[in-house]
Amino acid sequence: xxxxxNMENQDGKPKTTxxxxxxxxxxxxxxxxxxxxxxxxxxxxxxxxxxxxxNVIISVLRKLKTSLSTMRDEYLSNTRQxxxxxxxxxxxxxxxxxxxxxxxxxxxLGVEPQNYQRAFNAVCNIGDIDVWVPVPNPEGGPEExxxxxxxxxxxxxxxxIVDENNQVIGYKYEKHNPKVKLKLRRNVAETLFQGQIHTFxxxxxxxxxxxxxxxxxxxxxxxxxxxGVTIDYWKFRKQIGFEDQVAEKIQYPKFFDFRKRVLDPSxxxxxxxxxxxxxxxWFEYEPIYRGTGRAKAPDxxxxxxxxxxxxxxxERQKGAFKERRExxxxxxxxxxxxxxxxxxxxxxxxxxxxxxxxxKLDSLHEYFIKHRASIKDKRSYANRVLTxxxxxxxxxxxxxxxxxxxxxxxxxxxxxxxxxxxxxxEVVTDDNNEEETKLSNDIIVNSHNLMTPEEFSALNDYIxxxxxxQERKIILDALTIDKEGSKFIVIAPAKATYETFxxxxxxxxxxxxxxxxxxxxxxxxxx
Numbered sequence: 001x002x003x004x005x006n007m008e009n010q011d012g013k014p015k016t017t018x019x020x021x022x023x024x025x026x027x028x029x030x031x032x033x034x035x036x037x038x039x040x041x042x043x044x045x046x047x048x049x050x051x052x053x054x055n056v057i058i059s060v061l062r063k064l065k066t067s068l069s070t071m072r073d074e075y076l077s078n079t080r081q082x083x084x085x086x087x088x089x090x091x092x093x094x095x096x097x098x099x100x101x102x103x104x105x106x107x108x109l110g111v112e113p114q115n116y117q118r119a120f121n122a123v124c125n126i127g128d129i130d131v132w133v134p135v136p137n138p139e140g141g142p143e144e145x146x147x148x149x150x151x152x153x154x155x156x157x158x159x160x161i162v163d164e165n166n167q168v169i170g171y172k173y174e175k176h177n178p179k180v181k182l183k184l185r186r187n188v189a190e191t192l193f194q195g196q197i198h199t200f201x202x203x204x205x206x207x208x209x210x211x212x213x214x215x216x217x218x219x220x221x222x223x224x225x226x227x228g229v230t231i232d233y234w235k236f237r238k239q240i241g242f243e244d245q246v247a248e249k250i251q252y253p254k255f256f257d258f259r260k261r262v263l264d265p266s267x268x269x270x271x272x273x274x275x276x277x278x279x280x281x282w283f284e285y286e287p288i289y290r291g292t293g294r295a296k297a298p299d300x301x302x303x304x305x306x307x308x309x310x311x312x313x314x315e316r317q318k319g320a321f322k323e324r325r326e327x328x329x330x331x332x333x334x335x336x337x338x339x340x341x342x343x344x345x346x347x348x349x350x351x352x353x354x355x356x357x358x359x360k361l362d363s364l365h366e367y368f369i370k371h372r373a374s375i376k377d378k379r380s381y382a383n384r385v386l387t388x389x390x391x392x393x394x395x396x397x398x399x400x401x402x403x404x405x406x407x408x409x410x411x412x413x414x415x416x417x418x419x420x421x422x423x424x425x426e427v428v429t430d431d432n433n434e435e436e437t438k439l440s441n442d443i444i445v446n447s448h449n450l451m452t453p454e455e456f457s458a459l460n461d462y463i464x465x466x467x468x469x470q471e472r473k474i475i476l477d478a479l480t481i482d483k484e485g486s487k488f489i490v491i492a493p494a495k496a497t498y499e500t501f502x503x504x505x506x507x508x509x510x511x512x513x514x515x516x517x518x519x520x521x522x523x524x525x526x527x
Contacts (some may be wrong), residue, residue, distance in 0.1 A: 052119070104180055124171045217279065233287075
């Protein structure tokens with residue numbers, strides 16, 4: 001098969017289409033949807049796959065996400081049941097009990113439509129990916145390892161294209177249905193997809209176009225929580241797909257070449273992505289030599305994992321996911337709350353308020369024990385108490401946010417000679433939309449009685465939109481909108497305030513200019 005059909009050049013880098021435009025990457029936002037689950041046995045099984053073939057594996061992991069998540073929970077609770085074959089999906093179905101078939105669309109592999117044909121051919125050759133699978137020792141000793149195909153491809157004989165020498169050169173491709181089917185056999189699944197499962201970010205893995213950085217990113221996801229690992233050099237090579245037992249298959253046998261071609265480019269790529277908000281971690285390594293002299297290869301490699309900012313956010317979210325799950329379970333089992341009641345209570349809280357709610361549940365549980373005879377409806381009583389408690393939390397939170405905004409504006413509005421402007425107090429209520437409770441009269445000034453009710457209403461609606469805008473709402477305590485004659489005026493209280501929030505003031509100016517068929521100007525009150 002030619003390198004073109006494999007979708008990659010011989011150096012492992014994807015081919016680029018002539019005239020293709022590079023896309024500017026945006027920082028990744030960590031979410032449940034962006035997290036994929038990966039069995040540790042799969043990642044250390046020693047498969048050697050191109051970057052494109054690794055995308056196929058990622059696509060399969062995406063389809064198995066729900067099942068793998070359940071398996072992870074079962075593993076942590078020590079039940080460890082293989083649930084891969086226990087659900088059905090439109091693109092996944094079982095073939096009796098020995099295999100599962102996946103339908104993969106070319107767009108899932110990050111391929112542009114003009115390259116679907118080449119991608120289709122490349123996926124059809126994915127049989128090159130094989131993994132280590134343990135098999136019983138016929139002599140009763142320790143189990144041995146043998147190679148097995150990770151996936152097999154379902155292709156009809158009539159769809160195979162061969163040359164005059166009967167060599168496969170491609171596959172018939174249906175343009176209106178650019179899908180290919182992969183089969184995962186149960187014996188491989190039972191070996192590789194059961195046991196410890198860790199997570200990585202799908203966008204990060206898909207955004208890495210080079211073979212080795214992609215492979216090592218997925219490999220070290222298992223160690224990011226413990227900060228690193230020290231591992232035997234030859235064992236590490238085998239786990240990431242270097243066949244050191246077979247001389248003719250050894251790739252980069254010299255450590256100098258291995259670090260130059262594999263390790264160093266991967267460190268550089270992941271560190272760059274971490275700095276750009278595209279990866280949650282990067283790694284460094286140190287070779288360890290046990291002998292007095294320097295051997296040709298180190299005995300061990302010591303890897304240190306560094307979390308980026310989104311990596312730290314990721315770990316916080318994982319902790320919040322766990323706390324939330326435990327709270328939901330407690331509300332259901334101990335306080336008889338319905339799913340709708342639980343959702344309403346939990347969604348009203350921030351993650352850093354979960355501990356406070358847990359403490360409240362402790363005291364409520366003790367109260368139930370002491371007064372169980374007098375409480376007729378435990379569910380209603382608990383829901384009423386908890387709803388009132390969360391309303392108190394929201395009121396306190398709103399007051400704290402108001403005070404914080406006042407302090408920020410107070411600091412930002414300092415003039416160069418130290419003179420401070422007055423900061424108006426914000427009205428705080430316990431309304432569900434506390435960010436929108438600031439009275440419009442504090443911002444919209446109609447001292448000349450020239451603003452029509454329609455204009456006032458339009459501005460009022462606009463201010464509510466500002467209050468819901470996470471970036472621009474901070475300006476509300478330092479904003480006045482007035483009208484003189486036929487002209488609308490956006491007013492900043494001081495020069496320092498305007499300079500601090502200049503882009504926001506100009507944005508509001510442009511919005512009002514678009515809103516009304518009238519002149520609009522910007523003014524600094526004390527200038």
